[in-house]
Amino acid sequence: MISTSQQNPIQLPAIGILPVRVPLYSHKVAAGFPSPADDYIEDRLSLDEHLIQNKHATFFVRAKGNSMTGAGIFDGDLLVVDKSLSPSSGDIVIAIVDGDLTVKRFIRCGNKVILKPENPRFKEIELQDGQELQVWGVVTSTVKKFVKC
Amino acid sequence: MPIALVDCNNFYVSCERMFNPRLEGKPVVVLSNNDGCAVARSNEVKALGIKMGEPWFKMEKIARQHGIIAYSSNYTLYGDLSARVMSILSTFSPKQEIYSIDECFLDLDGFDPKTLMEYGQTIRQAVKRNVGIPVCVGIADTKTLSKLANHCAKKGLAGKDGVCDFGTLSEEQRRALFAGIPVNEVWGVGSRITARLNEISIKTVEELRAANLKMIRSQFSVVLERTVRELNGVPCIELDEAGTPRQQIMVSRSFGQTVTALDDLSESVAYFTTRAAEKLRHDGSVASSLCVYVRTNPFKEAEPQYQRSMIVPLSQPNADTTRLVRAALRGLKEIYRAGYRYKKSGVLLMGLQPKDMLQATLFDDPEKQARSDSRMRVMDAINRKMGQGSLTVAAS
Numbered sequence: 001m002i003s004t005s006q007q008n009p010i011q012l013p014a015i016g017i018l019p020v021r022v023p024l025y026s027h028k029v030a031a032g033f034p035s036p037a038d039d040y041i042e043d044r045l046s047l048d049e050h051l052i053q054n055k056h057a058t059f060f061v062r063a064k065g066n067s068m069t070g071a072g073i074f075d076g077d078l079l080v081v082d083k084s085l086s087p088s089s090g091d092i093v094i095a096i097v098d099g100d101l102t103v104k105r106f107i108r109c110g111n112k113v114i115l116k117p118e119n120p121r122f123k124e125i126e127l128q129d130g131q132e133l134q135v136w137g138v139v140t141s142t143v144k145k146f147v148k149c
Numbered sequence: 150m151p152i153a154l155v156d157c158n159n160f161y162v163s164c165e166r167m168f169n170p171r172l173e174g175k176p177v178v179v180l181s182n183n184d185g186c187a188v189a190r191s192n193e194v195k196a197l198g199i200k201m202g203e204p205w206f207k208m209e210k211i212a213r214q215h216g217i218i219a220y221s222s223n224y225t226l227y228g229d230l231s232a233r234v235m236s237i238l239s240t241f242s243p244k245q246e247i248y249s250i251d252e253c254f255l256d257l258d259g260f261d262p263k264t265l266m267e268y269g270q271t272i273r274q275a276v277k278r279n280v281g282i283p284v285c286v287g288i289a290d291t292k293t294l295s296k297l298a299n300h301c302a303k304k305g306l307a308g309k310d311g312v313c314d315f316g317t318l319s320e321e322q323r324r325a326l327f328a329g330i331p332v333n334e335v336w337g338v339g340s341r342i343t344a345r346l347n348e349i350s351i352k353t354v355e356e357l358r359a360a361n362l363k364m365i366r367s368q369f370s371v372v373l374e375r376t377v378r379e380l381n382g383v384p385c386i387e388l389d390e391a392g393t394p395r396q397q398i399m400v401s402r403s404f405g406q407t408v409t410a411l412d413d414l415s416e417s418v419a420y421f422t423t424r425a426a427e428k429l430r431h432d433g434s435v436a437s438s439l440c441v442y443v444r445t446n447p448f449k450e451a452e453p454q455y456q457r458s459m460i461v462p463l464s465q466p467n468a469d470t471t472r473l474v475r476a477a478l479r480g481l482k483e484i485y486r487a488g489y490r491y492k493k494s495g496v497l498l499m500g501l502q503p504k505d506m507l508q509a510t511l512f513d514d515p516e517k518q519a520r521s522d523s524r525m526r527v528m529d530a531i532n533r534k535m536g537q538g539s540l541t542v543a544a545s
Contacts, residue, residue, distance in 0.1 A: 056233045057279040084279045099171035134170070136281075 051141050057084035059137065061094065061101075068092070068103055070118030077144050079103065081137040096134040097125060103139060150258040150384065151265060151288050151316060154295040155238055155272060157231075158283045158303065160251035161189035164230050165220050167281045176217040180205055182402065188222060204448060233280045241272050246389045252299075254292060256388050262316050269312035289315040292386045293379035296336040297354065301326065327355035327380075337376050342369065354380065398436075400425040401495020407446065408491045414443060415478055421496040422477040423541045426470040427532065429498055430525055435466040437500030439473060441480040446492035457484040466502060469521045470528060473498070474542040 052058045061079045071092060073079070079094070087093045089108040094101050095115055104115035104125065113133050115125040127133050157163060161179040166172045176193035180186060185205035187194075197215055199208050205219065212219065231250045239245045244256035255272075257265060269286035276284050287299025287308075294315055300306075302313035307326050315323060332354055333343040349368075351357050358380040366374040375385040400421040408414055418441060429436055442458030461480040463472070477496050531540045 054279065056237050083281055096170045099169075099173070101168075101170065136170075 051080050051143070053140070054082055054084050057082050057137075058140075059083065060143075061103075063103060063142070067117040067119050067122040068105075071105065072144075073103065073118070073139075073142055074144070077142045079139050080141045080143065082140050083137040085138040085140075087135050087138050092139040094136040094139060096136055101136055106135065150256070151260065151262065151290060151314075152292055152295045152388065153242070153255040153257050153265075153269065153272070154248075154287045154292070154299045155253055155255060155276075155284050156287075156299050156303070157234060157251035158285060159189055159191055160231075160282070161220075161222060161227055162191045163282050164223075164227050166191075167230075168226075172218060176215055177220065178208075178212075178217055179220045179222050182221055185221075206448075230280060230282060234276055234282055234284070237276055237279055238272065241268075241275075244388055254295065254388055257288065265314045266309070266312055266317060269314065270310065273311055283311070285311040285313075287313050287315075290382045291379040291384045292388070293336045293376055294382065297330070297334065297380075300330070300334050306330070324355055327358055328353050330354040332357050335376060335380065337372065342373065345369070396499075396501060398425045398428050398432075398498040398501070399495060400428075401442075401493060401497075403493045404491070409487075409489070411482070411485050411487075414485060414491060414494055415481060417494050418477050418481050418496060419474045419543070420541055421494065422474045423470050425496050425498050426468060426473050426525075427529060429468045429501070430529060432501070433504050434501040435468045435504050436463065436473065436498035437466040437502070438462045439476055439480070440497040440499060441477045441484070441494070442497075443481070443484060443491050443494045445489050449490075449492075452490060453488070455486055455489045457486075459484045460499070466500065467521075468504065469525060471521075471524075471542050 048055075059081045061081050063073050063077045063079050064075060066075060073092070081094055085091075087106045089106065091106050092103065093106040093115075094103050095106070096102075097115065102115070104117055107114040107116050113127045115127075115133075117124065162172075162177045165177060165179065172191075174193070175191070176197065177191040178187050178194050178199065179189040181188045187199060187201055187203045187205075187208070190199055190201065194217060197211055197217070199211065199217075205212075208217070211217070227250060234251075235245070235247050235253055238253055238255060242255035242257060244258075246254040248254060257268070260268060265288050269288055272286055273284055276282055285299055285302040287295045287297065287302050289295040289298045298308070298313045298315050302308045302311050306329070307313045307315075307318065307322075318326065330353060331343075332338055332346055332352055333340065335354055335357060338346070338357070346352070346357065351360055357377060360377055362374055362377060365377050378385050402417070402421070404417070408417070422439070425439075438460055440458055440460045442456070444456035445452060445454050447454065459480040461476045463476055467473070481494075528540050
């Protein structure tokens, strides 16, 4: 569930501010010990450019709750949401359900649309005939911080 | 040369609804900070007869009856969404004039006139899809007419699905349409001009359009004459692309509680001046004079009323917070009278000009100027990092 409280659930990307480019090293970290030998700089990476395709339509949203832990989305994670995209089956979306914003996996199965949580403790939301699903935006990535700073 | 006026529907309310879909279809009002006057109303609230600028305490009873949901304004959010909307709209025309936070003119010169309704629809959908804000589009040959076309689109008087192109109407249709719109809906025709026009039996847009130009000029002004010409399809007001740098900067606020002491007023005036000076430096401008004003609460009719303002000229145009605050406080001291309960104060920076176009004067001290510049840079950096108002100039 996305927090819908007034306490700043939505954070606005600083559009118009020059992106900071950080060196991108060419080696892949194999979840082991990174080799310092081949760490030459391949390019410079800006996280803004990496995470944001359409800056006018991109919003940062803070996730709340545990219904999507199976997809790697935990309480407090920052979601990057593109409002301009139409969802394809399998995408993670922010949908409007009963007036609330909620993050779920969007599954289209024939004529049926299902909003699937990624946690067995939560129930699927199946759209009834005639019930129109409003998708607020498609979640394109999540940003997770491991150190508080 | 067709011009489009794109205007966001009930902009602040739409911004709030975007992040809180529950508000859809409910009466929502956005109130100005502190003094709580309506600055945006949803259609449901408009239907209840609540006027723009109406203070909360006057509507509170109706609000409770009808479950009106009130928000205090969140200008950071509105500013961000506005920047997105304007940026998207700029892709639809080589020339754009941003007229206010929620509306802009687009030059559609050279576009095939037959496709403009469709183009308007494309514009609407692009803003809706990318930012989620509903807009209406009015298209006509002059700015005044495109404002009117936008009004028609919004009210559903003409056009289709939030887009109205006067170019698609026959002369006869247009006349009939204008005859049904009260004259105060015309851009630049305020309540005082409306009252005077009504006295000489000009009540509708059509009647103003058909009015005698000479009479309008002699009895009213060249400005209104220009409006009449524009209503007749003769462009008189050019598209102002460059986004003229601000002519003045205003920072003012009502106090949560009334204030009586000069010290307290000084503190607020110093704070407002600090904020205004920041905006000034952000624009790269300098001010040549400032106006400081105070007033009591006009809604508390039983209390003694007082309001006064004073213009303080600056010996040299500048953007130095310290000097501006000093000037503002000097003015405040002049206009302050003890024994009143003050509700609002404000500071207006005027005579703005770009800093780099400043002429050197006999009394310039470049070294002092450089010191002032670097001091201001540090101040802006600290306030940006630590939050607005962390560092201000002491009032006394």
